[in-house]
Amino acid sequence: MFDTIIQQGIVVLADQYITADLGIKDGKIAHIAPHIDAAQARKVVDATGCYVLPGMVDVHMHISEPGRTEWEGYETGTQAMAAGGTTSFVEMPLNTMPATTDVESLNVKLKAAQGKSYVDYSPMGGLVPWNLQDLPRLSEAGVAAYKCFVATCGSGKPGDFKNVDDYELYVGMQALAKTDDLLVIHCENAALTDKLGAAAKAAGKTKVSDYVATRPVFTEVEAVRRVLLLAKETGCRVHIAHCSCPEAIEAVFEAQAQGVDASFESCPHYFLLATEDLDAIGPKAKCSPPIRDRNNQARMWDLLERGMIQMLGSDHSPCTPDLKSSPNAFEAWGGISGCQNSVDAMFDAAVKKRNISPVTLMQALATEPARRFRLGAKGEIALGKDADVVILDPNQGYTVTSDELYYKNKFSAYEGFEIGCRVTHTFVRGHLVYQLGQGIVSEPVGQRMVVCK
Ligand SMILES: NC(=O)NC(NC(N)=O)C(=O)[O-]
Ligand SMILES: [Zn+2]
Numbered sequence: 001m002f003d004t005i006i007q008q009g010i011v012v013l014a015d016q017y018i019t020a021d022l023g024i025k026d027g028k029i030a031h032i033a034p035h036i037d038a039a040q041a042r043k044v045v046d047a048t049g050c051y052v053l054p055g056m057v058d059v060h061m062h063i064s065e066p067g068r069t070e071w072e073g074y075e076t077g078t079q080a081m082a083a084g085g086t087t088s089f090v091e092m093p094l095n096t097m098p099a100t101t102d103v104e105s106l107n108v109k110l111k112a113a114q115g116k117s118y119v120d121y122s123p124m125g126g127l128v129p130w131n132l133q134d135l136p137r138l139s140e141a142g143v144a145a146y147k148c149f150v151a152t153c154g155s156g157k158p159g160d161f162k163n164v165d166d167y168e169l170y171v172g173m174q175a176l177a178k179t180d181d182l183l184v185i186h187c188e189n190a191a192l193t194d195k196l197g198a199a200a201k202a203a204g205k206t207k208v209s210d211y212v213a214t215r216p217v218f219t220e221v222e223a224v225r226r227v228l229l230l231a232k233e234t235g236c237r238v239h240i241a242h243c244s245c246p247e248a249i250e251a252v253f254e255a256q257a258q259g260v261d262a263s264f265e266s267c268p269h270y271f272l273l274a275t276e277d278l279d280a281i282g283p284k285a286k287c288s289p290p291i292r293d294r295n296n297q298a299r300m301w302d303l304l305e306r307g308m309i310q311m312l313g314s315d316h317s318p319c320t321p322d323l324k325s326s327p328n329a330f331e332a333w334g335g336i337s338g339c340q341n342s343v344d345a346m347f348d349a350a351v352k353k354r355n356i357s358p359v360t361l362m363q364a365l366a367t368e369p370a371r372r373f374r375l376g377a378k379g380e381i382a383l384g385k386d387a388d389v390v391i392l393d394p395n396q397g398y399t400v401t402s403d404e405l406y407y408k409n410k411f412s413a414y415e416g417f418e419i420g421c422r423v424t425h426t427f428v429r430g431h432l433v434y435q436l437g438q439g440i441v442s443e444p445v446g447q448r449m450v451v452c453k
């Protein structure tokens with residue numbers, strides 16, 4: 001007897017897509033067949049004409065709880081993910097207060113998450129100037145990976161996050177190589193971006209496009225190449241966060257060819273937006289690395305089309321409206337709210353508009369992120385995997401409006417976007433969490449994921 005049968009969907013597997021029935025039992029994918037007798041199920045969902053996808057595994061998400069719950073929080077952030085077809089995520093160690101930089105702050109975060117998450121989660125630890133000695137204890141506590149910045153970051157307030165210098169990075173990498181942990185790195189050259197920004201501000205050049213001009217591609221590529229060299233020297237497993245340009249991605253491929261254990265992600269906003277759009281949208285579209293121009297965007301699409309975008313993470317980095325209201329882009333918060341539209345906006349733009357295979361897209365959104373972050377039960381529709389399943393209707397379009405956003409602060413860079421498909425059902429380990437038209441239809445069933453080191 002199955003708990004649920006999802007009937008006659010276009011089931012996207014790791015290497016192909018087929019029209020099939022999916023049998024879910026005890027939270028797992030139990031059966032995939034051309035037809036399963038509906039009498040064998042407690043619940044039947046008709047997915048005829050719809051895609052049946054593995055739920056997105058978002059490895060770059062800022063929930064901002066504990067500490068900055070006015071920015072987001074587990075309840076609203078994970079409801080938004082569920083509504084958008086994300087079924088699990090790796091939670092960043094920053095934007096929370098305190099930042100997650102030791103076992104004590106990790107326990108504060110885990111307590112905050114308890115009973116509030118609608119999708120599955122795994123915390124990350126931070127690598128900061130003052131916790132190089134704490135790394136092994138954090139590793140034993142089971143964080144999925146570590147995050148650090150080589151670009152300037154942090155408010156300077158006690159408990160907040162802070163970027164590392166090259167020496168701290170080198171020593172931290174040596175420690176993480178010993179515990180076989182993955183280090184996720186924000187790569188932009190701090191001195192160049194800080195001082196180019198200061199010069200632009202002094203010259204009164206403060207539009208979003210002026211901000212973009214102060215973080216040119218080479219300031220990202222220099223930092224990517226620098227951290228990859230240190231990874232090669234130390235044997236640390238590294239993952240380059242939010243690559244915005246093909247030149248940064250090329251640097252990762254070169255390092256991989258030299259045997260460096262390196263990976264990267266990009267983000268939907270580098271595919272869906274371009275610098276030319278930003279002054280009209282305003283600071284809601286400010287992020288770092290910045291959203292590059294149309295030429296860069298086209299070359300990123302070409303890489304995705306060729307299956308060379310290893311992973312896509314939302315980098316959902318929300319804040320309160322006041323932090324996105326200044327006409328001076330340099331004063332606005334750097335971060336984009338977008339996790340509710342990672343799957344549908346990318347599916348529409350990639351599969352429907354560019355005829356990219358749904359297999360290629362879901363490899364980047366789900367399968368590869370789960371593999372790289374060692375979330376063994378996640379990321380794929382296959383027998384024995386968690387039944388983290390999303391039904392997407394390619395024939396139902398809609399316009400992104402703030403009233404349908406689940407975020408604590410209901411604004412997004414994608415407001416007004418016409419999206420030509422929509423998520424109709426989201427299952428987390430077989431629990432139906434979201435259903436179009438009814439909204440969130442379950443309790444907070446999310447739980448901490450096991451990292452299979
Ligand atoms: N503190 C942040 O949320 N930073 C994030 N902000 C962006 N990307 O603009 C990031 O990932 O760097
Ligand atoms: Zn970052």
Ligand SMILES: [Zn+2]
Nearest residue numbers: 060062315317
């Ligand atoms: Zn981020």
